[in-house]
Amino acid sequence: MQLAFCLYKYFPYGGLQRDFLRIALACQARGHAIRVYHLEWNGEVPPGFELVKVPASGWSSIRRYARFTRWVEADLARRPVDRVVGFNKMPGLDLYYAADPCFEDKARTLRKPLYRYSPRYRHFSAYERAVFAPESHTEILMISTTQQPLFAKYYGTPARRFHLLPPGIAADRRAPPNAAELRAQARARFASEFGLATDDFLLVQIGSDFPRKGLDRSIAALAALPEALKRRTRLVAIGADDARPFQERARALGVGERVHLPGGRDDVPRFLLGADLLLHPARHENTGTVLLEALVAGLPVLASAACGYAHYITDADAGLIVPQPFAQADLDAALARMLGDDAARAAWQANALAFADRSDLYSLPERAADLIVGKRG
Incomplete structure (x- = not known):
């Protein structure tokens, strides 16, 4: 044909x-x-x-x-x-x-x-x-x-x-057998590129159209973290969009040095393995494929219920979903909870990988x- x-x-x-x-x-x-x-x-x-x-x-x-x-x-x-x-x-x-x-x-x-x-x-x-x-x-x-x-x-x-x-998640998004080794390599690279310390948390947000994806919400949630968590947390937002207003917003909230907007990248799988949490508090999102890309990589997810694929995160018990109508305070509290509970993050990661093995994604x-x-x- x-x-x-x-x-x-x-x-x-x-x-x-x-x-x-x-x-x-x-x-x-x-x-x-x-x-x-x-x-x-x-x-x-x-x-x-x-x-x-x-x-x-x-x-x-x-x-x-x-x-x-x-x-x-x-x-x-x-x-x-x-x-x-x-x-x-x-x-x-x-x-x-x-x-x-x-x-x-x-x-x-x-x-x-x-x-x-x-x-x-x-x-x-x-x-x-x-x-x-x-x-x-x-x-x-x-x-x-x-x-x-x-x-x-x-x-x-x-x-x-x-x-x-x-869903149609690409095979290169799945966590490979040597995921722990690749994570260590990614973290070493992020240390030189973004100043990430060994015990820092790395939040990643992936997707162009920053306003629709809720990047401003993510920056506000980072700024609202308790001081001890905020000092060891960085946010990298990957996407082809105008970074200036969001970098200015980060500076106004006192987290300008902790927010990095490197543009579009070809190494998204490295971030999915090297990060500690995916943020995706979108205002509206027909699906939100990146939620499932994170899931199959074993990366816990914090997203808004506006995402069509949010139910997969709930089904897998692989993170938290902020309900609609959206409230910034809900996102702030959820982020602080997820970063403050190491055992819960480990469980969400294990649940995500198990779900990825048994489901057609x-x-x-x-x-x-x-x-x-x-x-x-």
Whole structure:
């Protein structure tokens, strides 16, 4: 088969982008040809991929996205394919990978009514309806159970078009047999890079879009620790975003020297093994793949209940979840509790590794490929 994948932007540190790449590679491994339509591509190009940079310019994102759609439709008319798979909501898709939450729900619950008269609302609402309307033929690959009721509420999407995928945690995130040795090596490197002392606690937060991921909440929780804990705790936030306002916030709270924002990194597995705790107090998060990446590495997790994958942490008894509605005091107390109880952290680590061994947390790319090309490929 000739497959076409559509996504506006590719960069190697995005969760959606990583899922796209692994799904496309799984399809390619079954012998199918891969064409990718995009507006921006930052990173290596896998061998055999046909990358098509769509020449869609415009002063606003919605104008670029509309021109992207029209250009792709015209190119597909000239060069047809067997399946069109989208990782952003848009018309003309055979399958849509639903990594983003329901736009209509956010527009109606988080915005003022006047927003629904804006060009931005009209564009994204129409593109979401093109995927989820009852008359659409787009099959929907869901990665979380939390959003399906919202799409059904606003669009009446038939249940038969939703296909729930298992998580897709990459194999290199699992704790290897020599995890203790790799942890020691990582801690030695962090000592020189971040000034981490032997008995310091290392908190790690992973993911771009710092405001949505709640990095400000993590910094505030660090600053609120009892003084004895705060003196031996550092926070490293990994992600491609503007670090300046968060570094300024850390300095204002008196923890500027204990907060490190090194940008996007390729050595995330090293942090998962070398850290003492993953922080992820997101404001909204369809899944939160990093929660499971931490779990399979044996790293205890402190996250918000806004994450679609938060229930896995509860199921595994691998950390603590801050309930909704979010209260900063709850996060502060949970962080102090987790850092202050060595025995509990050891138990959470053991529980996480046991859960990772007995649960299917890995087969998302293969299951998605089944649905895209058929189980026989």
